[in-house]
Amino acid sequence: MKSKILSLFLALSLNQASAAEAKHTFEIGKDAFLLDGNPIVIRCGELHSARVPREYWQDRLRRMRAMGMNAVCAYLFWNFHEWEEGKYDWKGQADVAEFCRLAQAEGLLVVLRPGPYACAEWEMGGLPWWLLKDKDIELRTRDPKFLEASKSWIKEVGRELGPLQVTKGGPIVMVQVENEYGFYGDDKEYMTELARATREAGFDVPLFACNPRVKIDVARIPELFPVVNFGSDPEGAFKALREVLPEGPLMCGEFYPGWFDTWGYPHHLGNTKGYLSDLEYMLKNKGSFSIYMAHGGTSFGLWAGADGPFKPDTSSYDYDAPISEAGWIGEKFQKTRELMSRYLEAGEKLPDAPANLPVMSVPEFSLEQSAAIFENLPTPVADRQVQNMEMYDQGRGMILYRTTIPAGPEAMLNTSPVHDFGWVFVDGRQIGILDRRRASSKVTIPARTEPQTLDLLVEAMGRVNFGRGVHDRKGLNGEISLVPKKGDKVVLENWQVFNMDLGEKMLAGLQWKKGKAMGPAFWRGTFQVGKTDDTFLDVSSWGKGVVWINGHCLGRFWAIGPTQTMYVPGPWLKKGENEVIVLDLIGPERPVLSGLEKPILDKLHPEKDFNKPSLLSKGKLLLDGLTPQWEATFENKDEAQTVRFGKTLEGRQLALEMLNSQDGGPFAVISELDLLDEHGKPLPQANWRIVYADSEELSAEDGSAANTINGQVSDFWHTAWSATKAPYPHRLILDLGVQTRIGGIRYTPRPGMKQVGRLKDYRIYVGDTLVETP
Known part of the structure; x- marks a missing residue:
């Protein structure tokens, strides 16, 4: 029954x-x-x-x-x-x-x-x-x-x-x-x-x-x-x-x-x-x-x-x-x-599992038409200073800020923090990249004998989805200036702002040309299929951007990996001709695509990154001769441990120097590292970044140092273990973005790993500059 x-x-x-x-x-x-x-x-x-x-x-x-x-x-x-x-x-x-x-x-x-x-x-x-x-x-x-x-x-x-x-x-x-x-x-x-x-x-x-x-x-x-x-x-x-x-x-x-x-x-x-x-x-x-x-x-x-x-x-x-x-x-x-x-309710029976859906390959095909971004700009709006994308009623996509810079000597372009990646062009020639991952907001502008056009093309990737970082406005905001080695700062004003949301209307208005476009561009091509099974689009020869098939946006790609393919559901394909549009902000090695029967989810190419692939810093430590402001021993337990210093430490950077682990091994592992204010409340992490880590595992798993300040207790920083095993002491340095008053720390060990890499004796240093970055 x-x-x-x-x-x-x-x-x-x-x-x-x-x-x-x-x-x-x-x-x-x-x-x-x-x-x-x-x-x-x-x-x-x-x-x-x-x-x-x-x-x-x-x-x-x-x-x-x-x-x-x-x-x-x-x-x-x-x-x-x-x-x-x-x-x-x-x-x-x-x-x-x-x-x-x-x-x-x-x-x-x-x-x-x-x-x-x-x-x-x-x-x-x-x-x-x-x-x-x-x-x-x-x-x-x-x-x-x-x-x-x-x-x-x-x-x-x-x-x-x-x-x-x-x-x-x-x-x-x-x-x-x-x-x-x-x-x-x-x-x-x-x-x-x-x-x-x-x-x-x-x-x-x-x-x-x-x-x-x-x-x-x-x-x-x-x-x-x-x-x-x-x-x-x-x-x-x-x-x-x-x-x-x-x-x-x-x-x-x-x-x-x-x-x-x-x-x-x-x-x-x-x-x-x-x-x-x-x-x-x-x-x-x-x-x-x-x-x-x-x-x-x-x-x-x-x-x-x-x-x-x-x-x-x-x-x-x-x-x-x-x-x-x-x-x-x-x-x-x-x-x-x-x-x-083995644990079903009495009389309950599981149905049979459906067979896996069929997949197919698609032979390599070329994308032979292109539409350069700079040749397909919308009507701009004028603004004295640049503002975030949201202030122009734009929710996602790209935004281009354009102004004229005066003649003058070589100077440093200083921008507000870019959200998220910015390509800098002078008279159409790319001269640098702004990168939120590295907090890079400066680019050298060559000397100019006459006024030139400055373009800042900013790509917005997905907004931060965890912690206070959800207040994630895109683009640029506030003062942008040129600072020569000698002379006065020049504040750049009178901008044209071009909003590109990558929506259907924008794609429909693109002007296509035969052949290769220069600089950031859209590409278009077609392929033929006799059936509409699932496939995986191989994008490994492309740089960084977005793909659409028959009007369906498959998502983003980036040559650095680990994902090198994009899942294409069969119902989104048509028997006969299918259209593909690719936005590539870097440019492809070859403008070709193909469909594979299996995905590629685990192939990293750090050499294809336009910036350092890791937050790991090899900068010069400046801790020698400094007296730690706090030193103590963590308890040997699974739970998060809160430490109050009993005094207020003040500075822009904090260094955690780890002397040994509870198990006596060479590894250090931290799930989360929180800093507390004078009242014991957690300090906001939105503007923090790791500026030094002596070791991190980036080959066999994601043991990146940034995991210590992402709010996720289920991932972690792990010192290197797959190729090398760096010995203690281990050091991790946080830059908090501004001068900060710190009253304590909270350390969360990696859950479920007993004593492996669990910290024991440690020291804390706080100051304005604890590492000399390259």
Whole structure:
């Protein structure tokens, strides 16, 4: 006989008309979740409808169910549905209601995560860019301007998806409020406002909030059921959760089988053995969970975000998930399915997994037409000084600032920090590149015997999606000047500003020419296919830019890797002729493309970077002869450790000198390094950068030093181990951007690695210049 739970699943998967009559209850009991009063363990997997072509939604959901999931966790990205203020889009690819109905048809419950903030390596964490048109707005706070917009969004979500709650016959059983707010703030009233708005929007199912283990009690309010996020050590994480949740089911809101990729750093692969072991621990102990990601998919278009301080994310969101970017299932999927099958509800049976979709190759073809950017500029607007892109009502793409510079001697061009990459041209000749990754905002301008045209072409990549860096305005802002070695500074004014959003209208207006264009340009070509299977576009001969096929934007590419291909879903192709447009800001080695049957996700080319591929500095240390302002010993434990100096240290740079590790080995590993103000509150990290690290692992994994200040506890800095093993002492130096008062530090060790690389004795130096950079 089938169990009550299985019968409920069957009822929930009826057609919409029947489901509307089959209303159910979902509650949080003393020791279990209760679906119509019956205990249920939520076996959930994360899947984002925006990252999967609508034509493949049902296919991916079927794979989720076949893997053993009984629920799907679904983020909503506010900016995906309200790119223009007040204009909501719930059609086509944005039809989340249909996605939920398809999930229900496959026997899956839905855990909804509508924000307003999501993160998810998505542009601005899902927040809409137009909020940044207000120069004073404070995102994710009780700033009335932010709260009003957020409440309007939540009300709209309730209108669209409220009828699909389980209490009304739909599949939605829980709704998240905000996301990992403990990483950002500690305002209970803010969380209370959003919880109230969610209830007022018509959601009557349980509301919940998620946070990582180290932040589980931050801004926690009784209206929201707490769940914990982690990638390892479920026993320790659930123990920490139980300290704030004396009774009730335990749940992991995000359980990581892999990790996301950023441009210029190694492709991430998860530890499958550890993932399966941790998953089984939760199943054995009736812990609910959501595998983040069960299927990652692709950040098509220009939707990929950026990790902090600024490491832009690849368009591939493969995540080393059990279901690959293209929906393939392999060993990780099969082992997950086998494990799940041992912990099913009585009478529950998993459906067979669909076969992998067919793939095809496409022979190499040339792109023989081009359209130079400088020959296809829109009508400019005039401005005395340059402003951020948002101030010109532009949300993404490129922006060109143009002015005339006077005759004069060689001089240094000083700009504001560029967001994100800027190509500098004088009379059409490229003379330098501005690079946000390296905080490079100066370029030498050659001597001039007559006035010349200065062009600053700025590319905006995805906005930072984590921490206070989400206040990520693009382009340039403020004073731009020329400073000669001798003489007075010349402030440049009277600019022409050209806005290029890379939208359909702009592409349709391009003037194409036969042959190769000079400088940054668009390229166009066609190819023929007799069938429309998936393929992977090989872009390894190109520089840096964006690709469209038949009007569909596949995302961004960059020769530095690790991704060298772009996923092309079969439904976006046509039998016969297909059009490709490529924007390349650097220029291709050869203007050719081809389609491969397998993706290339793990090939780095640091030699193709126009700047240093690593934040690792070989500058000269200036610590000799300095007396450390603080020295002590960290405790040997997993948890984050907060250290108060008992005095205030002041300076622009801080050096952490590590003398040894708890295990006596050569490695140093840090998950996060926070600095505290005089009152013990974390200092904002948005303008920090690493200016020195004596060692970092960049070949076998992403152990870059920048990971210590990106707010993500699940990645880390790791000293080199694959080729060399640098000995102690290890040194890491932060530049805070401005003179700063520091009252302490918080060190978070790498989770789940016992004592390997865990710091022991250390020293702190604070000053204005602790390293002489090249």
